[in-house]
Amino acid sequence: MVLLLAAVSFITFMLFQLGPSDPAAAACGQECTPERVAEARVALGMDQPFFVQYIDYMRGLFSSRMIGAPGAQTLCEWPCLGKSFQTNENVADIIGRSLPYTFSMAIGALVLWTITGVGLGLLAALRKGSPVDKFIVGAASVGVSLPIPVTGLFLLLLFVNQLHLLPFTTNEINSPFGPQGPGAWVANYLLPWIALAVLFSASYIRVTRTNMIDTFGEDFIRTARAKGLAPRTVTFKHGVRAGITPVVTMLGMDIGLLLGGAVLTEQIFSVPGLGFTAVHAAISGDLPVTMAITMLAAFFVIVANVLVDLAYAAIDPRVRLQ
Amino acid sequence: MLATAWLRIRRSKIALLSLCVVVAIMLFAILAPALSAMSGNDPFTSNTSPEVLDDFQTPGLPLPGYMYPSAEHWLGVEPGLGRDLFARLAYGGQVSLTIALLSTAVSVVLGTVLGAAAGYFGGKTDAIISRIMDLFLAFPHLLLVLSLTPILQSRLRDTPLGEGSFLPMASLVIILGFFGWAYLARIVRGQVLSLREREFVEAARSFGASHMSVLFRQIIPNVMGVVLVYATMLIPTNISAEAALSFLGVGVRDPTSSWGQMLNAAQSGNWYLSDPWFLVVPGVMLIITVLAFNLLGDAVRDALDPKASRH
Numbered sequence: 001m002v003l004l005l006a007a008v009s010f011i012t013f014m015l016f017q018l019g020p021s022d023p024a025a026a027a028c029g030q031e032c033t034p035e036r037v038a039e040a041r042v043a044l045g046m047d048q049p050f051f052v053q054y055i056d057y058m059r060g061l062f063s064s065r066m067i068g069a070p071g072a073q074t075l076c077e078w079p080c081l082g083k084s085f086q087t088n089e090n091v092a093d094i095i096g097r098s099l100p101y102t103f104s105m106a107i108g109a110l111v112l113w114t115i116t117g118v119g120l121g122l123l124a125a126l127r128k129g130s131p132v133d134k135f136i137v138g139a140a141s142v143g144v145s146l147p148i149p150v151t152g153l154f155l156l157l158l159f160v161n162q163l164h165l166l167p168f169t170t171n172e173i174n175s176p177f178g179p180q181g182p183g184a185w186v187a188n189y190l191l192p193w194i195a196l197a198v199l200f201s202a203s204y205i206r207v208t209r210t211n212m213i214d215t216f217g218e219d220f221i222r223t224a225r226a227k228g229l230a231p232r233t234v235t236f237k238h239g240v241r242a243g244i245t246p247v248v249t250m251l252g253m254d255i256g257l258l259l260g261g262a263v264l265t266e267q268i269f270s271v272p273g274l275g276f277t278a279v280h281a282a283i284s285g286d287l288p289v290t291m292a293i294t295m296l297a298a299f300f301v302i303v304a305n306v307l308v309d310l311a312y313a314a315i316d317p318r319v320r321l322q
Numbered sequence: 323m324l325a326t327a328w329l330r331i332r333r334s335k336i337a338l339l340s341l342c343v344v345v346a347i348m349l350f351a352i353l354a355p356a357l358s359a360m361s362g363n364d365p366f367t368s369n370t371s372p373e374v375l376d377d378f379q380t381p382g383l384p385l386p387g388y389m390y391p392s393a394e395h396w397l398g399v400e401p402g403l404g405r406d407l408f409a410r411l412a413y414g415g416q417v418s419l420t421i422a423l424l425s426t427a428v429s430v431v432l433g434t435v436l437g438a439a440a441g442y443f444g445g446k447t448d449a450i451i452s453r454i455m456d457l458f459l460a461f462p463h464l465l466l467v468l469s470l471t472p473i474l475q476s477r478l479r480d481t482p483l484g485e486g487s488f489l490p491m492a493s494l495v496i497i498l499g500f501f502g503w504a505y506l507a508r509i510v511r512g513q514v515l516s517l518r519e520r521e522f523v524e525a526a527r528s529f530g531a532s533h534m535s536v537l538f539r540q541i542i543p544n545v546m547g548v549v550l551v552y553a554t555m556l557i558p559t560n561i562s563a564e565a566a567l568s569f570l571g572v573g574v575r576d577p578t579s580s581w582g583q584m585l586n587a588a589q590s591g592n593w594y595l596s597d598p599w600f601l602v603v604p605g606v607m608l609i610i611t612v613l614a615f616n617l618l619g620d621a622v623r624d625a626l627d628p629k630a631s632r633h
Contacts (some may be wrong), residue, residue: 001336004456004457004460007457008457008461012461014465015466015470015473016469018472037530039332104402109624141613141617141620142613144616145558145609145612145613146609146612146614147345147562147565147566147608147609147612148566149417149565149566149585149589150565150568150585150601150605150608150609151580153585153588153594153601153605154601154605156595157594157595157598157601181590233391236570247389252351257462260462260465261464261465263440263464263468263566263570264464264566264569264570267569267570275465278469279468279570280572281469282468282469282471282472282570282572283572285472290468290469291469293465294461294462294466294469295354296462297462298460298462300462301460301461302460305460318476
């Protein structure tokens, strides 16, 4: 895992440093002269060999370091991920400020789509072939085909602009424990949660349904039924426990992905989380910010993968035996 | 195998319907110039005269006669610039679908060749390619694609690919294609691992066929079913990705139109709040297209997957 993390950080660094025609030109902005580009190159350490740049950057993860041109260096405090080209702010601070918004987005959407996705998928599997099943499967097919920009904007149009049921999202609320209370937090994030949950729960319905149908056809379920166990016990204690593992894999991956910022949803609802910050940094060429967010997001995905493997053993008794 | 698959597709109503819709959408995009000429409009001419756009209450908002479909403007006009929406939707379809199809082609070629090579050669080749696949799968796609697109665009600007409206299209094809192959490669690799032990491969080898010839003549044709299924499913993903990137402002930009760019235009300046039709046109078009491709993909998978016949 550490190796994968190192590889991801190295490749991201390489893509971002070697990719642009000139990060120095991007750093120095609009009123640029050749001399200022040259200064910027030195200030960014770009006169150094590539590997030295990378090692320098990674050193910032473990201690504070000085960055900038010799003679005009400033302290970049730990954890140092460089400084924004736009505001000269420490990138770690920008990320720290964005994280609560992204967490708020992720947690509610997660709860919403897990409950609806797994619940409806299970219901469809138990009633396989019935009209209920067909309706749920149909709805899931439509659900996976709804692009977030379209759903998000339609939701805003309908619930905020036309029906006036919910307020436009504000930047002031980023936790249920703030001064406005949990009610305002839910009202603020409800639409983004729904926009995300529609798309995600559709694929959870499909995966849950397929796996539960497969599991219910297995021998150990028949054995459990033959032993005379209550149908409820067979379904939940035996069936769901064994059939849910692929859903847990998906869940782990999606949590990891979502913590890296729900780019589209944050943009549509103007929630200044990691994704929103990344979009604006990408458009304005603020390389240190986009690079750091990409690395962090990849980090979340990798850690989520490891946690998923650990969760397997806890859920599925068959994994423990191996 | 393909004949039975085609028979199964023909027997399913949903599959046939989605196939028809896909063909219709393709024709709509291909015939964009002819169709817009028929309506007497083009996607770039703006008309901001006070007869078309409101000048008082909400400056730029199309007047009732121009906001919605009419004989003159089949889908009404855009707020702000007063360009014909039907022409923009049709031409935008060309751009969106071209990007989606070409980037899918790039991913499919990369994924098939690399996946087959990893599975067939095994050993070090497999180890290297598999690690690269893991890496690609670990990256948060949208974020990376989003941040790399402007970088790639600045790189391509001085090359033949970087001319005018061609630049965003080329960069999206490259980026989406380059980041979409890993999943397919993993599936192809798994298939090839079992294929290479089969007798016909051994037979071809014993006749003295080279590894390359076995790989391209024996192995790859045998995984085409899986590749086809995955390709049909990748197309709607790439249509959504184009829409997402253009919507975020890093893809196709005005005056070139694409369905994502139209969504972006609807959101910018909050036009969609005063003129919801402006959002409905590209939004519904996108949903129908993605849905039709998804259903078609499901049908192709059911038709080609031997497991499907058991149920």
